[in-house]
Amino acid sequence: MNTNRRAFLGGLSVLPGLMLPARFALAAEPLKISHQFPGGSDKEGDFRHRLCARFAQELDKRSNGALKANVYPGSSLMKVNAQFSAVRKGALDMTLIPLPYAGGEIPELNIALMPGLVTSYEQGYAWKKAEIGQALTDLLASKGVVIVTWIWQAGGAASRNAPVIGPEDVKGLKYRGGSREMDMVAKAAGATTLSLPSSETYAAMQTGAVDVVQTSATSLISFRLQEVSKHLTISKKGKSYWFMLEPLLMSKAVFDKLPKDQQTLIMTIGGEMEKFALDGARADDAQVADAYIKAGAKVHDLTDDALAKWVALAKTSAWKDYAEKNEGSARLLKLAEKVPA
DSSP states (O other): OOHHHHHHHHHHTTSTTOOOOGGGOOOOOOEEEEOSSOOOOSSSSOHHHHHHHHHHHHHHHHTTTSSOEEEEOTTSSSOHHHHHHHHHHTSSSEEEOOGGGGTTTOGGGGGGGOTTTOOSHHHHHHGGGSHHHHHHHHHHHHTTEEEEEOOEEEEEEEESSSOOOSGGGGTTOEEEOSSHHHHHHHHHTTOEEOOOOGGGHHHHHHHTSOSEEEEEHHHHHHTTGGGGOSEEEEOSSSOOSOEEEOOEEEEHHHHHHSOHHHHHHHHHHHHHHHHHHHHHHHHHHHHHHHHHHHTTOEEEEOOHHHHHHHHHHHIIIIIHHHHTTOHHHHHHHHHHHTSOO
């Protein structure tokens, strides 16, 4: 991607008295949006891919073709673990990625999947306008990243042999939690853990490398884990100890070089996509149980008692460890706790 070319073209648009005939109008290279999730059509498939595609369509339409984007699903452009670093450096324009995947680079970002910290969609989306949202936005900006769309997803647990409802059920099992902090809670409950992206969970379940996969309802469907699972635990009340922030991000280096009107357009459309994201996540929450029942798996409800046990264990393990990492982590945790459940 040639960001200098895009900056040059953006500068042309503000030079006084410079008018180019339509047949000579120049367009910047399309933005590249990379993600790990399966592709699909406008109406079917993983809603995270459809969100990216819809975002690109709206950019093209509302900019009259001056701002375009191409979407690369299924890690077809770049491996998932390389995406965040590439966005920070300006080598990749945009990505939709689980934010805790970047926790190795920026430990504070592990708050984006802190077990029991967010227990409802309402609480998660309230972050954006709360102090925690501004603090997280500022942190990412300081690292070269812009949050374009806030996306929250609830999760459940798929297991190969026995149902996993409360923390006591993971003792002795091989567990994938989706973040360092979720794995820490599982370890405190007696599990052994391994870290791998959602796109690798099917093979791990199939081969027995992992017994339990904790992930979003959308990934539980999109990666066809019902084919290799006998049990699913999901909340029927929309409550969970597993909520992940999985935003659409943009390189600040690329964003800052765009004309102001294009920056405004990107953020406007990004904000509008949040309703689509919430609707998509909730639809998958409702559909995941049917998908597993159809495949022959048994579906179990996350009880209020089990939820309380997970939250209590998280506070004494993952929350405590996170807050002790550094002053920034401790501050973010305090701000997040201010947002009512």
